[in-house]
Amino acid sequence: MEPVDSWLEREMELNKSHEDILTRREALLRNSEWQLGANEAKNSNLALSWTRAKNRNQILLQKLSKAEEILKQGTRSNSSRTLTDLQASYWKMVEKQLPEWKQDVKKKGKSTTPR
Structure with missing residues (x-):
């Protein structure tokens, strides 16, 4: 009966290893999900910042164009x-x-x- 005992012992070791692997896999999956969520939030913030910067730059360009036009008109008049x-x-x-x-x-x- 010795071979059966060794097979049972080996099966118990394999089951324990399997449980350890599953536990580590779950931890890695949770970590991956957390990182994915963090990256999505970061990308969302970057997109929002980019949109804001683009709008701000457009406003600045419009103000600059107006200022240039005022300067051109001013040189023609009393200035x-x-x-x-x-x-x-x-x-x-x-x-x-x-x-x-x-x-x-x-x-x-x-x-x-x-x-």
């Missing part, structure tokens, strides 16, 4: 007069400040020369 006035005012200020600036440069130049 060139305003720009000319600003430029004249700037050069008057420079001419007024130039003698003082030259004096400051001369003073600083003398103080930095070695003796």
Whole structure:
């Protein structure tokens, strides 16, 4: 009767191995399902972000086009007069400040020369 006992023992070992394999398989399946759900959520978030970015970029392009049109219209109208006035005012200020600036440069130049 020894062969029957060894066969029973071997069958018990195989049944235990089979149960272990099934347990590990279930754990792997649960993990795969969890990862699949996480990937689906991630892909959904990416699609939503992409759509939002696309809409935002479209709005920005529209605003940019409007700004360019306003600038084009502005250069045709009064803005060139305003720009000319600003430029004249700037050069008057420079001419007024130039003698003082030259004096400051001369003073600083003398103080930095070695003796």
